[in-house]
Amino acid sequence: MAAAAAGLASIWRLSHRLRPLQVISFPVLQLHMSRIAMGGSQKDFEMAVNQVKRLKNEPGNEVKLKLYALYKQATEGPCNMPKPGMFDFINKAKWDSWNALGNLSKETARQNYVELVSNLSASEPSSPGKPGAGRKQAGYDTLVVTSEDGITKIMFNRPTKKNALNHQMYQELMAALEAAGKDDSAITVITGNGDYYSSGNDLNNFTDSLQDDIEKSAQNAAILLRNFVGCFIDFPKPLIAMVNGPAVGIPVTLLGLFDIIYASDRATFHTPFSHLGQSPEGCSSYMFPKIMGSAKAAEMLIFGKKITAKEACAQGLVTEVFPDSTFQKEVWTRLKVYAKLPPNAMRISKQLIRNMEKEKLHAINSEECRVLQSRWQSEECANAVMNFLSRKAKL
Numbered sequence: 145m146a147a148a149a150a151g152l153a154s155i156w157r158l159s160h161r162l163r164p165l166q167v168i169s170f171p172v173l174q175l176h177m178s179r180i181a182m183g184g185s186q187k188d189f190e191m192a193v194n195q196v197k198r199l200k201n202e203p204g205n206e207v208k209l210k211l212y213a214l215y216k217q218a219t220e221g222p223c224n225m226p227k228p229g230m231f232d233f234i235n236k237a238k239w240d241s242w243n244a245l246g247n248l249s250k251e252t253a254r255q256n257y258v259e260l261v262s263n264l265s266a267s268e269p270s271s272p273g274k275p276g277a278g279r280k281q282a283g284y285d286t287l288v289v290t291s292e293d294g295i296t297k298i299m300f301n302r303p304t305k306k307n308a309l310n311h312q313m314y315q316e317l318m319a320a321l322e323a324a325g326k327d328d329s330a331i332t333v334i335t336g337n338g339d340y341y342s343s344g345n346d347l348n349n350f351t352d353s354l355q356d357d358i359e360k361s362a363q364n365a366a367i368l369l370r371n372f373v374g375c376f377i378d379f380p381k382p383l384i385a386m387v388n389g390p391a392v393g394i395p396v397t398l399l400g401l402f403d404i405i406y407a408s409d410r411a412t413f414h415t416p417f418s419h420l421g422q423s424p425e426g427c428s429s430y431m432f433p434k435i436m437g438s439a440k441a442a443e444m445l446i447f448g449k450k451i452t453a454k455e456a457c458a459q460g461l462v463t464e465v466f467p468d469s470t471f472q473k474e475v476w477t478r479l480k481v482y483a484k485l486p487p488n489a490m491r492i493s494k495q496l497i498r499n500m501e502k503e504k505l506h507a508i509n510s511e512e513c514r515v516l517q518s519r520w521q522s523e524e525c526a527n528a529v530m531n532f533l534s535r536k537a538k539l
């Protein structure tokens with residue numbers, strides 16, 4: 145995990161140790177970006193290097209490696225580093241990427257770098273004036289939170305990353321749940337934007353947050369997770385999951401703490417903890433056996449069996465499955481009717497159902513986090529994460 149501590153995040157930092165940002169007005173920048181799309185002078189290159197630091201969309205490790213390699217080739221020429229050892233995953237990935245450029249000239253590398261940055265800038269979101277933006281609650285980058293018809297909807301909004309939960313998303317979800325618990329809506333709905341409900345914990349969290357002190361990082365992550373799951377245990381109103389597509393990891397385990405789960409028939413439910421060298425969280429070590437029986441829960445939580453929406457419904461994890469083509473229409477129609485029921489009665493009924501076990505659930509949550517804290521420091525976990533980040537393995 146020492147290699148992970150250095151982190152793929154460091155590719156980013158190492159490749160961009162550069163001069164302070166130049167201030168460029170937007171029209172000048174636009175003009176500039178159309179110019180740099182065509183050329184690759186030293187000045188264009190320097191501006192592109194600065195532009196990279198302003199990108200709002202995280203480009204992903206593959207693109208970061210490409211940027212790193214082109215930057216090194218443009219500034220130093222062909223790869224001149226000794227090849228890192230096979231277990232030095234991060235430096236090996238960087239070396240491979242740079243070395244793959246062979247004898248590409250500095251000038252062509254500069255030009256390719258400029259073009260790549262130009263393409264990345266072109267796909268950045270143009271923030272103001274999007275339709276429907278007026279109803280969006282402010283203050284969230286990784287979520288879209290809206291309130292209407294007595295329903296607060298919290299939507300995971302990192303579709304290009306399959307709605308993986310990065311640190312910011314954990315924080316924003318806690319804030320959104322805190323606010324939804326107190327607002328005047330009757331029910332709260334969580335769903336995902338794009339083809340996935342959510343692919344679970346963002347595995348880059350492991351490299352982004354790890355400083356030199358891995359024990360401290362694991363401890364901080366355990367505190368974050370305990371607080372995060374605690375918000376679901378304590379949520380005071382009916383909480384509904386609209387599982388619009390595949391779900392992996394923590395968004396699945398949390399479902400035991402929801403009151404209703406509606407799923408599209410495209411949804412799948414996957415908790416590959418053993419594959420990742422990890423262990424269950426979200427109170428699933430207690431709720432899943434309780435909901436589906438210990439044998440079915442073991443298949444999911446120990447052996448990582450992926451189940452379909454239909455199977456999840458048969459096992460009691462999902463309330464009802466809808467054809468994907470009518471999922472949104474049917475579910476929202478139904479929820480709008482539910483949201484008109486007397487809100488206090490619904491809240492009190494939910495609390496009657498859940499409160500008896502709250503204390504127990506908090507204890508289970510603490511224990512799961514304690515175990516995970518140690519799992520995150522294991523070699524099994526480090527290898528699984530590095531395999532994903534270095535593109536050697538997906539689920």
Ligand SMILES: CCCC/C=C/CC(=O)SCCNC(=O)CCNC(=O)[C@H](O)C(C)(C)COP(=O)(O)OP(=O)(O)OC[C@H]1O[C@@H](n2cnc3c(N)ncnc32)[C@H](O)[C@@H]1OP(=O)(O)O
Pocket residue numbers: 203204205206304305306308309343344345346347348349365366368369392393394395416417420422425532537538539
């Ligand atoms: C601090 C609290 C910790 C709580 C712990 C929770 C435990 C868990 O949640 S365990 C579950 C962790 N999740 C995974 O292991 C999923 C990893 N992702 C995948 O295996 C695949 O991405 C996929 C099967 C979900 C989808 O594969 P597909 O081929 O359709 O798409 P991709 O090209 O792989 O993904 C697009 C894009 O999204 C990035 N991405 C997807 N999932 C994650 C993730 N969990 N973490 C980080 N990044 C993820 C993927 O890298 C791609 O990014 P780029 O376009 O930049 O390459």
